[in-house]
Amino acid sequence: MRSNGRDLARKLLEGDRISLARAISWVENESDGAEAILDALYPRTGAAYRVGVTGPPGAGKSTLVGRLARSYWEAGMRVGVVAVDPSSPFTHGALLGDRIRFQDLPNDPRLFVRSMASRGSPGGLAFRTGEACDLLDAFGMEIILVETVGVGQSELDVARAVHTTVVVLVPESGDEVQAMKAGLMEIGHVFAVNKADREGAARITRNLKDMLRLRPPARDSWVPLVQPVSALRGDHLDELLDAIGKHRLHLEEAGALGRLKRERAAQRIREIVESELAATFWKREEVPARMKDALARIEEGRSSPYREAADLLHPAGKEKKTR
Ligand SMILES: Nc1nc2c(ncn2[C@@H]2O[C@H](COP(=O)(O)OP(=O)(O)O)[C@@H](O)[C@H]2O)c(=O)[nH]1
Ligand SMILES: [Mg+2]
CATH class of the missing domain: 3.40.50.300 (P-loop containing nucleotide triphosphate hydrolases)
Structure with missing residues (x-):
């Protein structure tokens, strides 16, 4: 996918409108290659x-x-x-x-x-x-x-x-x-x-x-x-x-144009990091089972979403993190 994105980016820079249209579709659909295109084109x-x-x-x-x-x-x-x-x-x-x-x-x-x-x-x-x-x-x-x-x-x-x-x-x-x-x-x-x-x-x-x-x-x-x-x-x-x-x-x-571009870049970095961190967390092997246990405890009236979220995030500091 990555080389494909680079290829599309190159053709776009050569003025190919079909590549431009395709690149926008990739961005629109959040397709896999979109980041490679954006990365290649950002300096331009x-x-x-x-x-x-x-x-x-x-x-x-x-x-x-x-x-x-x-x-x-x-x-x-x-x-x-x-x-x-x-x-x-x-x-x-x-x-x-x-x-x-x-x-x-x-x-x-x-x-x-x-x-x-x-x-x-x-x-x-x-x-x-x-x-x-x-x-x-x-x-x-x-x-x-x-x-x-x-x-x-x-x-x-x-x-x-x-x-x-x-x-x-x-x-x-x-x-x-x-x-x-x-x-x-x-x-x-x-x-x-x-x-x-x-x-x-x-x-x-x-x-x-x-x-x-x-x-x-x-x-x-x-x-x-x-x-x-x-x-x-x-x-x-x-x-x-x-x-x-x-x-x-x-x-x-x-001199605000440069500042606006910097602010948008900072926001984009934050957004990508946050969504990656969350995705990595939910993909962890033990999480589904622990989630199930947590919901059972809540249903039995022994716990709350707050305590369970804290426990999921910080399994070691169990006692301290609850409120
Ligand atoms: N009378 C009048 N009608 C307008 C004007 N500009 C747009 N319209 C009409 O308002 C309707 C909605 O226009 P549109 O551009 O689709 O609005 P949008 O939903 O904001 O994109 C259409 O029927 C237009 O022809 C205007 O300056 N004067
Ligand atoms: Mg409209």
Whole structure:
């Protein structure tokens, strides 16, 4: 498997799109060879700027991502798009809507669009998304757009995989309050008030600005920008691109891009070590029998999960470790 991964990595670096697509599938499915590819390509990552686009279902994220991708592409850039689908473990692949909207994009070597299922371990979603970005990055994409549905914790975690997070909201009553509840207010660097062709865009824009003013200043002193747009009509896209560009400049001037890459690397190391340690533990020969005994003791009312977990972890220090 290892040499296979290296081979795929080499072809990907030569610009082979089929190898890129296959490598993303390996990452998506957490296949055995994925780590070898990522390992081989890691030194070639870091050049791409990553923009996350998140928000409630139906806010117009796919439409907006399609517009943004086209704008960057028209400006001569190489653009990658990753759409993380909220599909259940049973409905593999993309939602039809995404496919249709992204199909409007030209078929061109400077554009690569890919949907990824959000199945698999929820905690791993952010990493799998970040790794798909790494593959596009190594492939030579300069801008990578990541669409996720901002509803759950794992989607919020995806914000760690990108540089700028654009939160898409719509002028429906109370949407900004919902966004606050869902934690979207904390992760947004730029707020796109989409469907500004409809009633109420000015009101939600004003409310958002007020809410953002009231909250404590961010660690890096960035004040989020709020921009009404219409993804459907293509109105005010330039202003939105400008807002994203401003945040990028802010990060670059603060030297934050390197720091973000380091933080992600540290997190990845921790995650791999933790999951390896746990897997090694559960594979130990004596563990199933001891687990069975532990459950029997608990059922007889003689012990608790806390005591038994401590005993499993520290068989020698039995007495001391119980509480
Ligand atoms: N009126 C209006 N409708 C929009 C706009 N942007 C997207 N839509 C529509 O909103 C619906 C959901 O869009 P989609 O991009 O799939 O949203 P997503 O679920 O957030 O990805 C579609 O019917 C779009 O045509 C907009 O700016 N104005
Ligand atoms: Mg969508």
